[in-house]
Amino acid sequence: RPGAQQWVPPDADVPALAAAAPACRGCELWAPATQVVFSSGSPRAAIVLVGEQPGDREDREGEPFVGPAGRLLDEALEEAGVARDDVYVTNAVKHFRFVERGPRRLHKTPAVAHIRACLPWLEAELAAVRPRVVVALGATAARAVLGHDVTVGDVRGQVLDGPAGVRVVVTAHPAAILRLRDRADREEARAALVADLTTAGRAAA
Template sequence: MPDATRYVPPDGDLDDLREAARGCHGCDLYRHATQTVFGEGPADAQVVLVGEQPGDQEDREGHPFVGPAGRLLDRALAEAGIDRDAVYVTNAVKHFKFVERGKRRIHAQPGRTEIVACAPWFEAEMRIVRPRLVVCLGSIAAKAILGQSFRVTAQRGKLISTEEYEVIATVHPSAVLRAPDRTEAYSAFVEDLRAARSMFPTGLPGTGG
């Protein structure tokens, strides 16, 4: 199965990765997306937040989590005592997948082929950042890291150990925005982030920690 491996620099820093990712043709999503939306944050971040893929606004601006879901995430992080400037924020898939409806571009869930194709970028990010904790925002991110059998509904908020880092999975902030009871969903989301924050009782090291 084709993937992004041939586009990923064997060494270098996050800036090198980000620049190389601009030319990634590891799957077909680049054909319609405006640009690659790479991860952002300090290279020594102890916490990585990983979502599914960029949305419409992220695709246009070139930065992760800057749309409505990103604004909700910022508010929830602040309430949970996590400084966004101290964490590294990225997505499992770096290009926006969508369907056009008139003038609107509607989010379409990336398929397994696209997730696997983009995995070398996330793996390269993690080799450089080397976080203590990865927070998966939504099932796509969780399955990309923990395998297809993982279920956020069953294992949400539980600490899971891997060889490289600890993992906690929660819902994607866009799911909070779509929830019938947004207040309840938001409160539960903040509690999951507080559980992540509890791993660092003396504060998050790094920028703003």
């Protein structure tokens, strides 16, 4: 059976999952990537933040959300009054998917097959951390967490019922906010991210 399941140790805590992840061959994305990017933050956090996949910087450093999107996320969490100690940060897909353009590696959105292949890791993390609230950053994360497609604009900022009784808040991906060309649009999207993280913080309290 394709997918990560056979590499995911059963009933494992977060350190054991992170230690097992480098061996994963659940899809083809491991081969061109530098390394697996697992998670960061507290395994006892009340809030789990789920991104899409590591970016170029994350692939090189082995840590999620250390690049520009991570900086925006850190600022938004602080403005929302959510302490870094209260969050565990991970991605729906644990290897960087990219296309090479000369010396540059350009992000390529993971396919549904990659999200599905990598899902056993996310499920194991959620079982280990047992957060009160999961924040899905963007459509890829929302699909992984909820198990079906949603339109971010339709559901963002609502407190949804996710699998196994966990509350889910869907919001925009910080990288998508950074890509907005118009400054006023960007400010508005940033304020909405802060509002949604504030909602998540309240739902976790």
